[in-house]
Amino acid sequence: MRSWALITGGSVRLGREIGLAFARAGWNVACHYNRSDAEAHALCVELRTLGVDALTVQGDLEDEASCQSIFDTTVAITGTALQCVVNNASLFVPDEGADFDEAQALAQIKVNLMAPMRFGKWLAALHANEGTFNGHAKPSVIHVLDQKVFNLNPDYFSYTLSKLALERAVSLQAQSLAPTLRVNAVAPGLMYLSGPQTQDNFNRAAQANLLRQPINPADVANSVVFLAGNASITGTTVRVDNGQHLVPLARDVMFVVEELFKS
Secondary structure, eight states: OOOEEEETTTTSHHHHHHHHHHHHTTOEEEEEESSOHHHHHHHHHHHHTTTOOEEEEEOOTTSHHHHHHHHHHHHHHHGGGEEEEEEOOOOOOOOOTTTOOHHHHHHHHIIIIIHHHHHHHHHHHHTTTOOOOTTSOOOEEEEEOOGGGGSOOSSSHHHHHHHHHHHHHHHHHHHHHTTTOEEEEEEEOOOSOOTTOOHHHHHHHTTOSTTOSOOOHHHHHHHHHHHHHOTTOOSEEEEESTTGGGSOOSSOHHHHHHHHHHO
8 A cells, every 4th residue: 555645835846846756756645735726736637647646635724723624634535544744835924023023923833833733743643553663664744944944044034933943843743753753854945936036036046055056856855755764764854955054144045145146
């Protein structure tokens, strides 16, 4: 029986790459989406051409009842074959510590932190009564972080706070949900156009890392699949960012890229 992976925000951008990587590795894929209905269904058609099964599940990650519905709808089809939840979806809104909107900050915390905590709790409960895995990889939760948590600057204040909490949760969840689940994370750097960013700005910013080259989203996706399949890894974050976290900047890279390349 094939294992299933549930990917939040799975219809576009990195979520789409992760779904394709899982399918190529022989996993069935549950693609969660909120508003990208057409993209989610088109992806599932593509995944099925790779010889795996795929389903779409819609829901808002801010609301606990909606998160529960997403999980329950998935499990109604997959059963305990749901072996991995990838918390990829994020709410990413620009703000600063001096002027953040409390409601918007809480919305980012709900999506970026609380939803991943819920899915981890529910996946652990789903597998709580299972016995030894005899060396096979135990079910896992994988969080998608951001290199910003290792390379702080004050831009995107509330978003960064939510991701910092999620980064600390990797270790705490790994301890709390053991031995039933493994908990790991990836921390990618800049991969896609963000917010008001222009293509020219992105092209420059994508090289603001130690390797001076854009990050391939497929490399991030393949790292997620590696963590899902490796039986001996838990409580670990893999930084897939071409060394971007080792290039400290006073502000987010999109705001300082011109000065950076002049210097």
